[in-house]
Amino acid sequence: MPMITNALPLSLYIHIPWCVRKCPYCDFNSHEMKQALPEELYVNALLQEIDQHLSLIEDRPLISIFFGGGTPSLFSGRAIAAILDGVAKRIKFDNHIEITLEANPGTIDEGRFQDFYQAGVNRLSLGIQSLQDDKLKMLGRIHDHTSAIRAIQTARQAFNNFNLDLMFGLPNQTISDVIHDLQQALDFSPTHLSWYQLTIEPNTYFYRHTPVLPQDELIWEMQQAGQSLLREYGFKQYEVSAYSQALLECKHNRNYWEFGDYLGIGAGAHSKITCAKTGEIKRFSQVKHPRDYLDAEKRKHFSPQIISEKDLIFEFMLNALRLTDGVRTSLFTKRTGISLAKIQPILQQAQSRDLLIKDDNMICPTELGKRFLNDLIEMFL
Template sequence: MKGPGTHLAGEAAGFQLPPLALYVHIPWCVRKCPYCDFNSHAAGSELPEEAYIDALLADLEQDLSHVHGRELTSIFFGGGTPSLFSANAIGRLLDGVEQRVPFARDIEITLEANPGTFEQAKFAAYRQLGINRLSIGVQSFQEAKLKALGRIHDGDEAVRAADMARKAGFDNFNLDLMHGLPDQSLEDALEDLQTAIAQGPTHLSWYQLTMEPNTVFWNQPPELPEDDILWDIQEAGQALLAEQGYAQYEVSAYARDGLRARHNLNYWTFGDFLGIGAGAHAKLSSPEGRIIRSWKTRLPKDYLDPAKRFQAGERHLDQDELPFEFLMNVLRLTDGVPAALFTQRTGMPLADLAAARTEAEARGLLLKDPERLVATHEGQLFLNDLLQHFLP
């Protein structure tokens, strides 16, 4: 008898173990922003760097059974604000990780940083450690907008941060930029985008501010632009990015020179990722095709408590959930994925999608292409409607 969420080797004949990445969560930041729903906590006068690095390595040690001989294709330090940690601490962690899981020769290692935490010497040291990509949380370059968002930096600091990243040796960096901000006009949004482009990033994450539960903005919502203005911003911004050589490859991701975020592409193509750190999530497969999602203890004080477990829970994905889980990720990509990837990642025959594909194609939400799974332009705009066709 087959249990829920399992795939037996004979049934998952086309299944292949996907690439493996690592997400490292650093949960502290200088100040919690009112729109942020991430697991982040205002830092005290001293960060428990050494204790936290010890915990991260012990956490990874417990997850090594999920590696199955694979090497890491990417590592992403997210938060919070990982750049609050010293280069010595990050270096000790990277050394410890590599001792436990081999790195691919061309591994991508990304560290999130905020302009208010930039120091030239620290970032040069990060680069020397092998970190080869930065993701800088700018959000806006305009004083009034930054103040409304609760950011600790100003526009000049954001520009200097990009300059310091280049001087530190980072020739591959992302700028995070929001639109649809309180009282933002079309002109404001395009000015922000033009300023970001002028800094020469290889990648831009450009996305609309949303009100998330359990945030200050959810309980005290600011006045946001009307829908017509939001639509105008989206259309004009996408045209500007394309004109400047930034190709859109995902709902909110734009890259120059093919420098797409490999770590995020692994998420969007239903790859595997280990997750270590307070509140980190993971998606992991076994050679037999069994897939689980797991999550770690959320509060830093609990994560650092040796009497408590790192892992807070896990859930095995049932076979009837897999089409939705797979497509929820891959259909975010503007050019989709080869249809054969569905079987490689889930172990299920492509024929299992046939009826739902036909319905979605008839509604103009999915492209009629037997070789690829790709949303139409309308399907990208109404992704939730498209995914409804693939619910269990």
């Protein structure tokens, strides 16, 4: 069975489902804000949901909290403080807890960033996506270059630890455009960059009206050029799309990738929790629509499902193989409770195809494995 001790990391994800306008590439559970946000009602619902789940946590401390969305920065500092104070009264915080809040450059001002910091947020993640007006317009963002720069400057004043989201592989984008965006972002000395390729997801506007994207060869060249620049600035790639300065990786996302436990609260949030008594690993999710979530009767009806051995193997690999340096082989059994012998034939096959490094102590993709990561992951289906 999995190693269920206080050493098994536990994170909390808090979903704020509203946004000003749905982006055409977004497949997250987000809903355009039609009227004033029901902040107080939503805060109360979040804390009531935590009360429902306390018996699952086994008195473990939180190593991280992440406010995602939607656009969490639409909430006031007062509301964020009320949420964090309520959580702290119910669950222990690790002494070095990381508390991240996602923000949209079009929804912030200097006072609001300071309010978030005072509320207890110690890491900000800004959804910039691009620093070129034509690209921002194409992506349906509500901010322009000027407001993006202003938001970065404000974030830098309020937070020592902040991430910038940037995208590449955009329609009509050139390698020069990619380097231009990255260079401007790096000039502000962020501690972390989430730099990822635009992908077309089902249930999005772009899926129904697909733009013309750059050819794969050009996208590969963009990636190579961008990674070279990031290395020059001391950024280490530790996951497919995550780059950080030394010792400033995102704790919350690393816990996902290392198959730690996480409790998700809020409309549409997902959870994966390991039971200390049985060793069973369960997943469950909340109702998706904010209106339903605010209805206590609809909110309380959730059905935990035990994750099968087959799914545990695949989901562990789906996450762990995204890490540039991989994970120790011992982590597989610690997190899943499954003997490594169960997947040994697949590991050996992947090594023979030069997709995994030949190291009995590590599960780590080779350079070829990183380039053909989907093929590698599919071997564990």
